[in-house]
Amino acid sequence: MSGSPHDLARRLADRAEAVCRRYLSNGRREGHYWLVGDVRNTPGRSLFVRLRDSPKGPAGKWRDSATAEHGDLLDVIRESCGLVDFRDVASEARSFLTLPPSEPEPMPAGQSVASAPTGSAEAVCRLIAMTQPISGTLAETYLRNRGITALHGTSSLRFHPGCYYRPDLQAPTEIWPAMIATVTDLNRRITGAHRTWLDPNGFDAIRLGKAPIDTPRRAMGDLIGNAVRFGVPNDVMAAGEGIETVLSLRCVLPGMAMAAALSAAHLTALLFPDTLRRLYIVRDNDPAGDGARDRLIARTEAVGIEAIVLSPTLGDFNEDLRAFGIEKLRAGTRVQLAPQDVGRFLASAA
Known part of the structure; x- marks a missing residue:
């Protein structure tokens, strides 16, 4: 055909x-x-x-x-x-190809020629292939409005100007701009994607720039053990749940490789690079964050990796960044680091 x-x-x-x-x-x-x-x-x-x-x-x-x-x-x-x-x-x-126009062919209801199974590797790759770098887009504006200004090494983040969203299977499809994050394994092979639908009308104090829909964040693909990655880890890295949480901490630790596992459950299952000797656990201040912290500590101890917990004052590090500013975030992070990592990773005050 x-x-x-x-x-x-x-x-x-x-x-x-x-x-x-x-x-x-x-x-x-x-x-x-x-x-x-x-x-x-x-x-x-x-x-x-x-x-x-x-x-x-x-x-x-x-x-x-x-x-x-x-x-x-x-x-x-x-x-x-x-x-x-x-x-x-x-x-x-x-x-x-100078081929004659094709005749339309009947398709099953609700299916398109280019459809791929939801969450499949093909669907993930097709989604990511339709994106662009975040520089100069609404995705960059969204992050900067949340106080995140250290955007070096964020090629894992992309922007889609019109990403499909369906509240449920019976609801009509909506189209919203979205920040798309690529989920990769330890070999940087793409295994999934995370979508944050954005409000084209701008930032507000309630939704913080996310689209006014019921579930403005969704992940797809193979997530277990994998993460949204920033930088290449060697002997030291940090890992947390949310993209914004991890990027907020990266504003004061710009040279440290970090990974966002996207949820507490996925954080506990994160796979460790062979070279890793010290893991900073970027804790969310809630019961799920406590559980992820405890299970990660047990896993690192079992394989001889040192675990150090970084705890926010409020709910997470992005809340701290927005509430207290970068200088207080830097000071609060400094006292939680291993002494040898202060000079190695902590950004000096401007």
């Missing part, structure tokens, strides 16, 4: 270099690959498209070494052209 996603992707792969020259025109060919900055045709070299079949994989597949995103040439067309609906992507692909 010439109109199926698989067939279109195969036909595009047969003409991979021509596709790249059209849709990734800011890149160039090097050997059997096309190099460019990203799937949205930004100049650079971090994304490579395989132009010929090889033992490493088929032609037409691409991977971004900076973000670990990957996909096929249909994704390239969608992102470089700014398309959302798969029908538009397919139409553009058929036009490039």
